[in-house]
Every structure is written in C-alpha cells, then in structure tokens.
Amino acid sequence: MARKVSRRGGNIVTIHDVARHVGVSPMTVSRVINGEKNVREETRQKVMEAVEALNYTPNLAARSLASQDSSRIALIYSNPSMSFLSELLLGILEQSSQSGCQLTIESCDGPEGVADVLDKLKATGVDGVVLPPPLSDSSRVAKALKDMKLPFVGVATSRPSPDAPSVSVDDFKAAFAMTSRLIQLGHRRIGFIKGNPNSYYSQLRYEGYVAALAKAGLMAEETLVGQGYFTYRSGFDAAETLLVRADRPTAVFASNDDMAAGAVATAHRLGLDVPRDVTIVGFDDTSMASSVWPELTTVRQPISDMAALALKLLLDQIKTRRAGQTYAPVHEIRDFSIVERQSSAPLGEASTTE
Amino acid sequence: MARKVSRRGGNIVTIHDVARHVGVSPMTVSRVINGEKNVREETRQKVMEAVEALNYTPNLAARSLASQDSSRIALIYSNPSMSFLSELLLGILEQSSQSGCQLTIESCDGPEGVADVLDKLKATGVDGVVLPPPLSDSSRVAKALKDMKLPFVGVATSRPSPDAPSVSVDDFKAAFAMTSRLIQLGHRRIGFIKGNPNSYYSQLRYEGYVAALAKAGLMAEETLVGQGYFTYRSGFDAAETLLVRADRPTAVFASNDDMAAGAVATAHRLGLDVPRDVTIVGFDDTSMASSVWPELTTVRQPISDMAALALKLLLDQIKTRRAGQTYAPVHEIRDFSIVERQSSAPLGEASTTE
DNA sequence: CTGAAAGCGCTTACAG
DNA sequence: CTGAAAGCGCTTACAG
Numbered sequence: 001m002a003r004k005v006s007r008r009g010g011n012i013v014t015i016h017d018v019a020r021h022v023g024v025s026p027m028t029v030s031r032v033i034n035g036e037k038n039v040r041e042e043t044r045q046k047v048m049e050a051v052e053a054l055n056y057t058p059n060l061a062a063r064s065l066a067s068q069d070s071s072r073i074a075l076i077y078s079n080p081s082m083s084f085l086s087e088l089l090l091g092i093l094e095q096s097s098q099s100g101c102q103l104t105i106e107s108c109d110g111p112e113g114v115a116d117v118l119d120k121l122k123a124t125g126v127d128g129v130v131l132p133p134p135l136s137d138s139s140r141v142a143k144a145l146k147d148m149k150l151p152f153v154g155v156a157t158s159r160p161s162p163d164a165p166s167v168s169v170d171d172f173k174a175a176f177a178m179t180s181r182l183i184q185l186g187h188r189r190i191g192f193i194k195g196n197p198n199s200y201y202s203q204l205r206y207e208g209y210v211a212a213l214a215k216a217g218l219m220a221e222e223t224l225v226g227q228g229y230f231t232y233r234s235g236f237d238a239a240e241t242l243l244v245r246a247d248r249p250t251a252v253f254a255s256n257d258d259m260a261a262g263a264v265a266t267a268h269r270l271g272l273d274v275p276r277d278v279t280i281v282g283f284d285d286t287s288m289a290s291s292v293w294p295e296l297t298t299v300r301q302p303i304s305d306m307a308a309l310a311l312k313l314l315l316d317q318i319k320t321r322r323a324g325q326t327y328a329p330v331h332e333i334r335d336f337s338i339v340e341r342q343s344s345a346p347l348g349e350a351s352t353t354e
Numbered sequence: 355m356a357r358k359v360s361r362r363g364g365n366i367v368t369i370h371d372v373a374r375h376v377g378v379s380p381m382t383v384s385r386v387i388n389g390e391k392n393v394r395e396e397t398r399q400k401v402m403e404a405v406e407a408l409n410y411t412p413n414l415a416a417r418s419l420a421s422q423d424s425s426r427i428a429l430i431y432s433n434p435s436m437s438f439l440s441e442l443l444l445g446i447l448e449q450s451s452q453s454g455c456q457l458t459i460e461s462c463d464g465p466e467g468v469a470d471v472l473d474k475l476k477a478t479g480v481d482g483v484v485l486p487p488p489l490s491d492s493s494r495v496a497k498a499l500k501d502m503k504l505p506f507v508g509v510a511t512s513r514p515s516p517d518a519p520s521v522s523v524d525d526f527k528a529a530f531a532m533t534s535r536l537i538q539l540g541h542r543r544i545g546f547i548k549g550n551p552n553s554y555y556s557q558l559r560y561e562g563y564v565a566a567l568a569k570a571g572l573m574a575e576e577t578l579v580g581q582g583y584f585t586y587r588s589g590f591d592a593a594e595t596l597l598v599r600a601d602r603p604t605a606v607f608a609s610n611d612d613m614a615a616g617a618v619a620t621a622h623r624l625g626l627d628v629p630r631d632v633t634i635v636g637f638d639d640t641s642m643a644s645s646v647w648p649e650l651t652t653v654r655q656p657i658s659d660m661a662a663l664a665l666k667l668l669l670d671q672i673k674t675r676r677a678g679q680t681y682a683p684v685h686e687i688r689d690f691s692i693v694e695r696q697s698s699a700p701l702g703e704a705s706t707t708e
Numbered sequence: 709c710t711g712a713a714a715g716c717g718c719t720t721a722c723a724g
Numbered sequence: 725c726t727g728a729a730a731g732c733g734c735t736t737a738c739a740g
Contacts, residue, residue: 014733025711030735038709057479060456061419062733065716069735070415082641086440089447090459097458102414104451105444125411232645258645265647269622287436291586291612293619368717379727384719392725416717419732423719711740717732724727 013056021050033058060100071101071127071318073311076117078110078135081230081258083286084303088132088155091304095311111138118144128152128314130307134199136166151321153314155307158201165313165329167306171201174299174336175208175255178281181338182251183216186347187279191224191242191249193235193259202230205255205283224249228259235259239266243278250278250347257282257289260296264343275345285339294342306334367410375404387412414454425455425481425672427665430471432464432489435584435612437640438657442486442509445658449665465492472498482506482668484661488553490520505675507668509661512555514685519667521660521686525555528653528690529562529609532635535692536605537570540701541633545578545596545603547589547613556584559609559637578603582613589613593620597632604701605633611642614650618697629699639693648696660688 015033019026024043031039032047039047050056064070075092077085089105096103104126108117114135121129129152135141136154142161145152153165160166182190192209195202210220223245226238235254242249243266254260260282267274274280274294282289285300313330320327369387373380378397385393386401393401404410418424429446431439443459450457458480462471468489475483483506489495490508496515499506507519514520536544546563549556564574577599580592589608596603597620608614614636621628628634628648636643639654667684674681 012733016733026734027711028709031710034735040709043709055477055479059419059424059733061415061424062716063735065413065415065419065718066733066735068716070413082440082645083436086436086443089440089443093443093447093457093459097456100456102451102454103447103457105447123409125409233647236647262647265619265622268619269625271623271625291436293587293590293616366717370717380718381727382725385726388719394725397725413717416732417719419734420717420719422732709740711738713738714736716735719732720730722727722729724725 013054015056015058018047018050018054018056021054022046064100068322069319071315072125073101073103073128073130073314074121074126075103075105075130075132076108076114076135077105077132078108078113080132080134081256081284081286081288083258083288084256084284085132087286087303088307091307092130092311094304095308099311099315101311101315111135111141114138114141114144118148118150122148126150128318130155130310130314132156132307133201134196136160137198137200151314151317151327153310153317155310156201156301156303158199158204160329160331163329165310165317165331167310167313167332167334168201169301169306169334169336171204172208172211174283174301175205175253176212177208177336178253178283178299178338179209179212180216182253182279182281182344183212183218185251185279185344187249187251188218188347189221189224189247189249189251190218191226191252192220193226193228193238193242193252193254193263195228195230195255195259197227199230202255209253228254230256230258232258232262232265235262236266237262239263239280240270243267243270243272248278251344252278252280253283254280255283257284257286257296257298260298260343261288261292264292264294264296274343279344279347281344289339290341297338297340297342297344300337300339302334309334367408369410369412372401372404372408372410375408376400418454422676423673425669426479427455427457427482427484427668428475428480429457429459429484429486430462430468430489431459431486432462432467434486434488435610435638435640435642437612437642438610438638439486441640441657442661445661446484446665448658449662453665453669455665455669465489465495468492468495468498472502472504476502480504482672484509484664484668486510486661487555488550490514491552491554505668505671505681507664507671509664510555510655510657512553512558514683517683519664519671519683519685521664521667521688522555523655523660523688523690525558526562526565528637528655529559529607530566531562531690532607532637532653532692533563533566534570536607536633536635536698537566537572539605539633539698541603541605542572542701543575543578543601543603543605544572545580545606546574547580547582547592547596547606547608547617549582549584549609549613551581553584556609563607582608584610584612586612586616586619589616590620591616593617593634594624597621597624597626602632605635605698607635607637609637611636611638611640611650611652614652614697615642615646618646618648618650628697633698635698643693644695651695651698652693654691654693656688663688
C-alpha cells in the first residue's frame with residue numbers, strides 16, 4: 001500500500017524524520033524552523049542541514065491546525081482597472097502562498113455593494129479583508145468592517161482608516177514630482193486628467209499637480225483639466241476635449257495609466273504624434289503602461305510589493321488580536337519613482353526615439 | 355483566556371458541536387458534509403439543519419491534514435497577455451479557495467525557462483502544475499513534467515498532451531466562425547494578424563480564418579496577413595503594414611484582443627475610423643476588449659471558467675493517482691461565442707452606433 | 709536549552 | 725446506515 005507516499009511524489013518527510021536524522025526531538029526541529037531563540041547554535045546548524053538534506057518542508061495544514069493559526073483572507077475589489085488588479089493579485093498570491101493563508105476573492109459594485117459581500121463572507125467565515133482602491137478609501141466600508149470586528153487592511157489608500165493598517169504611496173508627492181518633471185522638460189501648458197471624484201487619492205494627485213504648477217509660478221487653468229474616472233474610455237474622452245483646441249496643452253498628465261493609454265489613443269486619432277506633438281504621462285506603472293505604444297512615462301507604484309506587505313500586516317493584526325493584545329495600526333508609505341519611457345519628451349524637441 | 359475564540363470572531367463551531375446538536379456521531383456529520391451516500395435521509399436533513407443553524411464551516415486545515423489531501427498547486431506562466439493572465443487568475447483563485455488547495459505562482463521566460471522553475475518547485479514541494487499558453491502548448495514542457503511525474507493540466511491548449519487533462523476551446527472553429535461572420539457582414543478583403551508562430555493555437559486560428567475564406571470562395575491573400583506576437587505592440591505594428599495600403603482590407607481579424615487593441619490604435623493614428631473605415635475584431639474577450647474604445651467585437655473564450663475547471667481536473671488527477679489508480683486524462687472543450695461590440699460593422703455602412 | 713504529553717478538527721479504516 | 729478508535733503533522737503549554 002502506498003499510504004505513505006507523499007503529495008510530492010516521494011515519501012513524506014515529516015518533522016519526525018528530521019528529528020531522528022539529527023538525534024533531537026521534533027520540538028527542537030520545530031523551534032529551529034520557526035526561528036525561535038532558545039536553541040543552541042550548534043543544534044540549530046545541524047537541524048538546518050538535515051532539513052536541507054532531507055528536503056523537508058513543513059506541512060502547512062498540520063501547522064495551521066496545531067497553531068490554530070489558519071486564516072481565511074478575502075480580497076474584495078470593486079471595478080478597479082484590470083491591470084491594477086492583476087498586479088495586486090500577483091503580490092497577494094505570492095504572500096498568501098508564503099504565509100499559508102487561504103485566499104478568497106469577491107467583487108462588488110462599489111462601496112454600496114460591500115454590505116452584501118460582507119454578509120456572505122460572514123456566513124462563510126473569514127478572518128480578514130484586503131481592500132484595494134476605491135474601497136480602501138471608503139469610510140463607509142471601513143465602518144462596516146469595524147462594526148463586524150473584522151480586521152482589514154487598505155492597499156494604495158490615501159486616507160487610511162485609523163483603525164486599520166495600510167500601505168500606500170504619497171500620491172500628492174508623486175503627482176507633484178511628475179508635474180515638476182514635465183515642467184523641467186520645458187512644458188508650461190500642462191493638462192491633467194482627473195480620476196474618479198469619489199476617490200480621495202484622485203483628489204491628492206490633482207492637488208500635487210496644482211502645487212507643482214504653483215511652485216513654478218504657473219496657474220492651473222481650468223480648461224486644461226479634464227474629468228476622468230480611471231478608465232481607458234474616460235481618458236480617451238477627456239483627452240479629446242483637451243487636445244482638439246488650438247491652444248492645446250503640450251503635455252497631459254493622466255492620473256492613471258488606463259486613462260493615459262486612452263489619451264494616447266485620442267492623440268493618435270487626432271493626428272498628433274506622441275511625444276513629438278504632445279507628451280502624455282500616466283500613474284501606477286501597471287502592465288498597461290508598457291503594453292501600449294509608445295510605452296508610457298509614468299509614476300511607478302510598486303503595487304505587487306505593496307499588496308504583499310498589506311497582506312502581511314493584516315496577518316500580523318489577526319495574530320495580535322487572537323493573542324488578545326490590541327493592535328496598533330501601521331501605516332506604511334512606500335517610495336514611488338518616475339519611470340521615463342517613450343511617451344514624454346522635452347518641449348519642442350522632435351521625436352528622435354528610435 | 356480566549357483560547358477557544360475562533361478565527362471568525364465567534365466561538366469555533368466544530369464538527370463535534372454539530373454532532374452533539376443533532377445527537378449523532380461526528381462521523382455521521384462528516385459523511386453528510388462530504389456528500390457520502392450511506393446516510394439516512396432523515397439524519398441527513400437534521401445534520402444539514404444543524405450545520406445551517408450553527409453556521410458551521412469545516413476547518414480546511416484539519417480536513418486536508420486528516421485526509422492527507424492537501425495539495426500545493428503551482429501556476430507557471432510565461433509572458434502571456436496580462437489581461438489574459440488576470441482572467442485566468444480570477445478563475446483559478448475562485449476554485450482554489452473552494453477546493454482548499456494552496457496556490458503558488460511562478461513566472462518564467464518561455465518554455466526554456468521552465469526547467470529552472472521546476473527545479474525550484476521540486477525543492478519546495480508541489481503536487482501539480484497548471485499551464486496556460488504558451489507553455490501549455492510546449493511538448494518540451496510536457497515532457498519535463500512527465501519525467502518528474504508531476505501531474506499537470508493545460509488551459510487553453512490546442513495541442514493537449516496525451517498524458518495530461520486539458521480545457522480548451524476549438525480555436526479553429528472559433529476563428530472560422532468569426533471570419534464567417536465578417537464575410538456575412540459583407541467584408542471580402544479581410545486581413546488577419548497572426549499570433550506567435552511558436553504557438554499551435556495561433557496556427558489553428560489562422561487556419562480557421564483561411565478555411566472560412568475558402569468556403570466563401572475567397573483567397574487568403576498573403577499581403578493581407580500580418581505577423582504578430584500576441585502583444586499590443588505587435589498588433590499595432592502589423593496593422594500598420596496592412597492599413598497604409600491603398601487597397602487595405604475593410605476588416606482585420608487580430609487573433610487576440612491585445613493585438614486587436616493595438617490595431618485599433620494604429621487605425622486611429624492613420625486617421626481611420628473604427629468601424630466606419632475598417633472593422634477590427636479580436637479573440638479571447640479579455641478585459642482589454644471592453645476597456646478599449648471602440649469596444650472590441652471578439653471571440654469569447656470563458657477563460658475564468660476554463661481555468662477553474664482545469665484546476666478541478668488537476669485536483670482529480672492528483673487524487674486518483676494518490677489512490678494508486680491510473681488516471682485517464684480528460685480533454686474538455688468549452689464553447690466559445692462571438693460577442694459583437696462597437697468595433698465591427700457591415701461593409702460600407704456608416705458608423706451609426708450611439 | 710531541550711523534551712514528553714496532549715490536542716488542533718477532521719477523516720480513514722474498521723467494526724457492527 | 726452508524727459509531728469508536730486511531731492518526732494526519734504539527735505546535736502549545738508545561739516540565740525539567
């Protein structure tokens with residue numbers, strides 16, 4: 001009978017095998033694996049070697065059962081840009097497989113739809129929730145979660161809930177930096193495409209743009225600002241209004257990549273070359289930014305990393321709570337960077353790229 | 355001490371609680387939950403009610419530990435379209451959270467890079483692998499996996515390995531149907547943008563196009579066929595060659611959505627209206643198809659569902675093997691459909707949409 | 709710094 | 725059709 005045949009195709013290597021191999025108790029092996037302090041250095045070495053030699057990997061199921069530590073985490077998203085979502089997913093998955101937690105994903109229609117999802121999750125049993133924008137910005141959602149006493153974490157939130165941890169980028173500063181860069185390239189008439197007005201981070205990006213203009217002694221002309229909703233289509237439409245004018249801007253800063261990609265499409269349709277006739281830049285650096293042509297100059301937000309970290313913080317929070325301690329929410333700010341690609345150029349300079 | 359406080363915020367409800375509530379043994383409850391036959395209908399009812407009433411959910415960790423049934427599944431992908439990947443991820447995640455398996459994702463650079471990933475996975479311990487295209491088409495990858503005796507499943511494969519299950523759509527038939535539809539709309543000069551020549555399904559889509567033309571008594575003109583690589587950029591470039599010509603095609607069938615989106619961008623850049631001046635259609639119906647403007651008419655492949663089913667088949671396979679039985683690979687064919695949106699129109703008809 | 713005992717919540721294999 | 729026993733692989737809590 002092949003009962004002891006492992007799921008890895010060989011024989012199962014358990015903590016007992018390692019223990020026997022080294023000549024210690026399973027307990028000691030457990031301690032080494034979990035990086036606990038009270039183990040003699042020499043013993044630790046030997047155990048490590050045995051783990052290596054036997055190619056041992058802990059059984060996650062056993063571990064979480066024994067430690068009562070298994071967590072079911074739900075990622076609730078609402079109509080974000082798909083490219084944003086994929087980056088996020090990649091990061092979350094990485095982390096969840098490392099942490100050995102069970103991941104569920106649920107979609108809903110905006111903050112209003114969250115209640116239903118929450119009911120469902122309550123029935124199924126979830127230990128924590130990861131909230132990407134725009135949900136992460138909704139105080140309403142935060143309140144609902146708080147009422148349920150369900151731990152959660154916000155990713156890419158500009159207005160983190162005081163009760164929950166969050167991971168984000170300084171949207172104001174990033175937009176300020178990007179706008180400054182455009183000014184440095186010689187642009188003076190710089191358009192802006194806003195994101196969804198309900199999102200606070202959308203607001204912050206706009207304010208960063210205005211502040212950078214002001215610092216350079218420029219005015220934010222209302223006619224150079226278009227209203228978008230973070231979708232390709234909205235960028236496409238908003239850009240049209242900005243670009244058909246005779247005194248069109250020489251650069252357009254769309255506040256996410258999807259809208260920037262839409263703006264590029266519009267520019268092309270209007271017979272404008274990017275970046276020769278108009279510079280167009282985005283925000284996020286999702287896959288969209290480098291799949292479009294010309295590839296977008298954009299503000300890079302390390303979405304995957306941020307998502308991974310967010311999940312980690314959530315798990316910490318859950319652990320702390322289980323231990324009966326109170327959890328002090330951490331608000332992590334990640335660095336952004338400006339990635340220059342082919343969609344931007346100094347003012348008046350002919351496109352020479354390739 | 356809050357030791358018995360559940361991860362769900364209330365007290366843990368275990369199989370014993372349910373059993374006590376009904377007045378049966380835990381064993382009986384287990385049987386009901388797992389849908390086994392040998393339970394009296396009346397007992398089953400009562401158990402079900404108790405499960406409902408107590409809001410019981412089985413502990414996945416305990417279950418997989420007891421049944422020795424936990425599975426670690428790796429999704430290995432190589433540079434697919436990001437939008438395709440997200441759809442896939444969504445489906446896989448749905449299923450993995452339902453089946454309670456542990457998911458890992460790994461990326462690599464094409465079939466050549468798989469060896470490294472496999473080594474890594476071998477060390478970590480994995481029970482099965484999900485392979486999306488183009489990896490799912492590579493006999494080399496299939497061989498490597500087979501040599502490792504690692505179960506795998508192909509998603510969206512046109513050339514399924516005889517040793518592994520697969521879930522796909524009939525690419526030939528789908529391309530045939532789409533091309534026929536274009537012909538039906540009055541188009542006679544129909545261009546085609548091929549996908550990566552290494553992919554067999556790319557080949558099949560092309561053959562479907564040619565066959566449909568032939569059936570209508572049309573020739574596949576070589577000058578109407580462009581070479582792409584399934585990327586936005588390649589569609590953008592290939593479309594240029596097709597559309598700058600005076601005798602340009604009136605419709606272009608790009609063999610995936612990313613390329614179709616690129617082709618639309620090119621059309622716009624050349625001052626052509628879509629669909630008034632040229633109809634452009636895609637394949638897959640990823641989020642790209644409906645985020646671009648005009649939204650793409652395309653062949654819908656139910657990617658999420660296919661991925662979910664694929665994972666299920668993989669899990670079945672693993673289970674069967676563990677039971678020591680031999681597994682006969684199933685090759686599932688899903689239905690495609692043609693989704694008509696704004697990027698296509700009858701020949702010569704002015705754009706009247708909206 | 710290390711170990712023996714008990715138990716996490718479920719299922720398998722056996723007995724009735 | 726139903727149940728009592730044993731065990732999955734690990735960790736917690738206690739003892740030394």
